[in-house]
Amino acid sequence: MLYVGIDLGTSAVKLLLMDETGKIHKIVSKEYDLFFPHPGWSEQKPEDWYSQSMAGLKELLSECDKSKVAGISFGGQMHGLVILDKDDNVIRPAILWNDGRTTEETDYLNNVIGKDKLSEYTANIAFTGFTAPKILWVKNKEPENFARIEKIMLPKDYLAYKLSGVHCTDVSDASGMLLFDVKNRCWSKEMMEICDVKESQLAKIFESYEVVGNIKPEIAAELGVSENVKIVAGAGDNAAAAVGTGTVGDGRCNISLGTSGTIFISSKSFGVDSNNALHSFAHADGSYHLMGCMLSAASCNKWWMEDIIDTTDFAGEQKAIDKLGENHVFFLPYLMGERSPLNDPYARGTFTGITMDTTRADMTQAVLEGVAFALRDSFEVAKSLGIKIERTKICGGGAKSPLWKKMIANILGIKVDVIESEEGPGYGGAMLAAVACGEFASVEEAAEKLVKVIDTVEPDAELTAKYEARYQQFKQIYPALKPVFKALA
Numbered sequence: 068m069l070y071v072g073i074d075l076g077t078s079a080v081k082l083l084l085m086d087e088t089g090k091i092h093k094i095v096s097k098e099y100d101l102f103f104p105h106p107g108w109s110e111q112k113p114e115d116w117y118s119q120s121m122a123g124l125k126e127l128l129s130e131c132d133k134s135k136v137a138g139i140s141f142g143g144q145m146h147g148l149v150i151l152d153k154d155d156n157v158i159r160p161a162i163l164w165n166d167g168r169t170t171e172e173t174d175y176l177n178n179v180i181g182k183d184k185l186s187e188y189t190a191n192i193a194f195t196g197f198t199a200p201k202i203l204w205v206k207n208k209e210p211e212n213f214a215r216i217e218k219i220m221l222p223k224d225y226l227a228y229k230l231s232g233v234h235c236t237d238v239s240d241a242s243g244m245l246l247f248d249v250k251n252r253c254w255s256k257e258m259m260e261i262c263d264v265k266e267s268q269l270a271k272i273f274e275s276y277e278v279v280g281n282i283k284p285e286i287a288a289e290l291g292v293s294e295n296v297k298i299v300a301g302a303g304d305n306a307a308a309a310v311g312t313g314t315v316g317d318g319r320c321n322i323s324l325g326t327s328g329t330i331f332i333s334s335k336s337f338g339v340d341s342n343n344a345l346h347s348f349a350h351a352d353g354s355y356h357l358m359g360c361m362l363s364a365a366s367c368n369k370w371w372m373e374d375i376i377d378t379t380d381f382a383g384e385q386k387a388i389d390k391l392g393e394n395h396v397f398f399l400p401y402l403m404g405e406r407s408p409l410n411d412p413y414a415r416g417t418f419t420g421i422t423m424d425t426t427r428a429d430m431t432q433a434v435l436e437g438v439a440f441a442l443r444d445s446f447e448v449a450k451s452l453g454i455k456i457e458r459t460k461i462c463g464g465g466a467k468s469p470l471w472k473k474m475i476a477n478i479l480g481i482k483v484d485v486i487e488s489e490e491g492p493g494y495g496g497a498m499l500a501a502v503a504c505g506e507f508a509s510v511e512e513a514a515e516k517l518v519k520v521i522d523t524v525e526p527d528a529e530l531t532a533k534y535e536a537r538y539q540q541f542k543q544i545y546p547a548l549k550p551v552f553k554a555l556a
């Protein structure tokens with residue numbers, strides 16, 4: 068049988084067709100626009116997600132035996148606010164995960180309601196990118212739109228609704244809304260009261276590997292597939308990527324180098340760090356995970372390459388980098404503010420240590436290292452909880468760079484396992500569809516049978532020591548500049 072994984076990203080939707088052996092038959096990508104109406108704002112049109120996904124599905128399935136398509140599932144950008152009216156029409160453009168407009172609402176939740184209460188209700192505190200502050204922003208700034216809200220949805224769930232007719236979400240994506248009781252896997256009554264929303268306005272909750280319904284007959288006809296095709300809940304992009312890299316069960320780790328960057332640690336048991344520096348979410352495998360998320364990762368490199376030095380030859384630029392652990396230039400990768408573990412929307416990107424002999428290669432190297440250093444910040448929080456991590460999987464666009472993988476192995480001092488498929492969220496989505504359709508008994512069984520490690524990047528003791536010294540220097544930069552960032556804002 069054939070299974071479709073739809074990865075609804077920030078810049079494009081990527082669709083993947085997989086069979087029951089895990090073989091990828093085809094990948095299609097369709098881009099859409101990203102809008103910045105004001106500095107720090109970030110929006111997209113849900114209608115664009117759907118139209119491009121449908122175009123992508125038609126192309127993806129154009130050459131296969133469509134009668135074998137059994138299920139469709141998702142990995143998707145998290146935290147985005149999609150609001151629908153009584154006719155299920157989109158009320159306003161979606162406010163995305165990397166949108167920073169909700170500083171006042173976030174401060175209200177953390178400081179007036181209180182971080183302790185938020186953590187008790189949801190296992191997390193408020194971040195500007197989370198969904199609940201966005202709901203409060205609409206209530207405060209666009210009351211006419213707030214009054215029209217009939218359904219509150221997340222980005223990938225809008226696609227699932229359009230394909231199935233069911234207003235649904237899954238536990239992993241819902242965990243990032245600050246409306247979800249993560250420990251008990253249900254909506255938080257206290258948070259609904261705080262945000263002035265009714266449970267009827269929220270989607271029905273599913274486990275990531277559960278069927279939400281069949282594909283709509285008219286959609287099946289348009290795509291040329293059976294009306295029995297199952298639409299499966301899917302997961303937030305990081306949980307889906309974790310499934311796609313086999314980061315399920317207890318104590319596994321995955322690093323994702325996409326637009327954002329994450330360090331993801333799966334766990335059989337529920338847990339929260341004392342400062343809520345890491346997110347504590349429900350996992351797509353039926354258990355839990357801890358996650359550190361930085362807002363700008365591979366997007367930092369893309370910005371540097373394309374917007375600043377005007378090149379698309381990413382690999383070519385990296386060839387000139389040959390002195391690892393010795394760079395005198397540092398880069399803070401906070402181009403959109405920062406989430407884990409800083410929780411500072413005012414943080415900004417900076418280069419530090421530039422001199423007359425600084426080269427273009429030094430600057431490029433600093434960008435790559437800065438992202439790795441920032442990932443280590445979250446890694447250190449996990450270590451402080453007594454979690455011992457000796458190796459990690461890796462995925463995302465940045466994972467295609469051998470140099471970046473080497474930096475991460477040595478900056479974190481752990482082994483980096485490279486898997487056969489680097490299509491994390493899309494592959495994970497297809498795996499979840501296969502589980503839901505009965506191809507595998509569990510998500511863990513699917514991961515065990517389908518995810519294959521093909522290479523391991525080992526840390527080098529000498530280079531790790533050099534990077535340890537550099538990391539200790541890097542750690543001093545943000546605290547020194549934090550008051551400056553706030554003053555500039």
